[in-house]
Amino acid sequence: MTDKSLQDQRILLIIGGGIAAYKSLDLIRRLKDQGAVVRAVLTEAGAQFITPLAVGAITGERVFTSLFDLADEQDVGHIRLARDTDLIIVAPATADLLAKMANGLANDLASTVLVATDRPVLVAPAMNPRMWAHAATTRNVGQLKSDGIQFVGPNEGAMAERGExxxxxxxEPLEILAAAEAVLTxxxxxxxxxVLVTSGPTHEPIDPVRMIANRSSGRQGHALAAAAARAGAKVTLISGPVSIQDPAGVQIVRVExxxxMLDAVEKHLPADIAIFxxxxxxxxxxxxxxxxxxxxxxxxxxxxxxxNPDILATIAGRKKERPKLVVGFAAETQDVVENARAKxxxxxxxxxxxxxxxPATGIMGGGCNSVHIVSKQGVESWPSLAKEDVAARLVTLFAGMM
Known part of the structure; x- marks a missing residue:
């Protein structure tokens, strides 16, 4: 990480209620070491674990705790906090805070700021494993990711509860710092x-009720479209039949x-990057x-x-309007890297x-992916990550190649 990588970046840290709140003090210090200007909102629950005095001593700024502070709200202070920042970090992000964010609740200062902001938001979840795995939390996290909220963690390890x-x-603070830097830079x-992205399966009719299809949910392709949009691109998403939510801020073209799909791709060229x-x-x-x-x-x-027509080969082989970067995907069940090199x-x-x-990997239709990036220069293998995290890392890689 470069020195002062966050120089003069304005960061608002929302500290939720949980034992992990103590890490927020170290996070503040590390953000300031990188040149950031840090202000903090300490929730009522967060104040049960650390004090406003401790937070203020490290930020060097006033700590905000109440939605109904007379001095602040005379000039609509929660709106100023929501807008007068470059990035909002929620750490720890409790199950309660994630639920409020996912459902647009605004009944305290932290949740009101999060509803009022138009700035990027990075959350670092922290909770008991059973709370993280609960269906409601899973649903809320999915909604937030589709809304464009960035996540870092959670990690696996021992809990505060004995034996858990x-x-x-x-x-960890260094992980959150790196994620914040990535979002801002x-x-x-x-x-x-x-950026043109194709996603999902195609359905090839046999008759009006039967078809040939592939087992694709479209989650990885849609996540790529969302990540490219967050990176500032104009995105065209050409999607086969899927049942997942459309990503925000992209043009959707639906095909069967x-x-x-090939016809739609050709109609929406030229593109700088084409991701198939x-x-x-x-x-x-x-x-x-x-x-x-x-x-x-x-x-x-x-x-x-x-x-069927080979869409990837057709576009990669174009002499006119060939995108500068053409990316294909290879879903394999054996000899993954060898087959990808040949492709x-x-x-x-x-x-x-x-x-x-x-089938044993659970990738088809699942929430995680483990990929190998194959090029003429070699192979780079990534660990298993959430498909949204894979998408974010891929878009960063693609942007660096432009």
Missing amino acids: SGLGRMA SGKALAGRH TARE AAAVADWRVADAKDAKIKKGQKGPPELSLVE LQRKGCDLIVANDVS
Whole structure:
């Protein structure tokens, strides 16, 4: 990390109620060491663990605690706090705070600031593993990620409760510092760029009720579109049939078949970056029927298959309007890296993002992904991460290649 990497950046730290609140004091010190100007909102619950005096002594600023402070609210102080900042960090972000954020509640100073802000927000969750795994928390986290909220952690380890361990520890101050730096320095890395993303499966009709399809939820492609939009790009997302929420701030083009997807891609060129994350069906029925094929005494009908257009190879091989960076995805069940290398050469693209989608991995339709970045220069393997985190790291990588 470079010296003074956050010089003069204004950061508002919201400190929730939890034993991890003590880490916020170290976080403040590290933010200030990097040149940031830090102000803090200490929730009522947070003040049960650390004092306003301790927080104020390290920030060197007044600590804000109440929505109904007469001096502050004469000039709508919560709005000033929400807007007079470059980044809001919530650490620790308790289950209660995440629930308030996900549902737009505003019944104290912290939650009101979070509803009123238009600045980037980074949260560092901290709670008991069972609370983190609870269906309500999972639902709230999913909503917040789709709203563009950035996450760092939680980590796995021992809890404050005796004998308890698991996923729920707040990320360490240095991790939060690195995440804050990434948000602030790369937040607009793709400003002025056009990024085209394909996502989801394609559905190739056999008849009006049957089809050939791939098992793709679209979560990784949609996360990439959202991350590119947060990085300042104009984003066109060409999506096959999915049941997940549309990412905010992107143009959505909905298609069904591989041929429709290729047509949409070509219509929305030129683009600076083209990311082909969709799981396109390799084949379609040569003669799809207009009426339902009825079961007969002779057994299953014979289906004649033909190849679908190769979207990745078609765009990578263009002489005109070829995007500067063409990225393909390789979903493999064996020999992942070897197959990805062969695909890179065969398709003519610049990068392949490869992953193992064997049933045991849980990647297809799941929330995490473990990828290998394959290029002519070599292979870089990443650990298992949330698909949103994979997307953020990929977009940072792509932006650095432009």
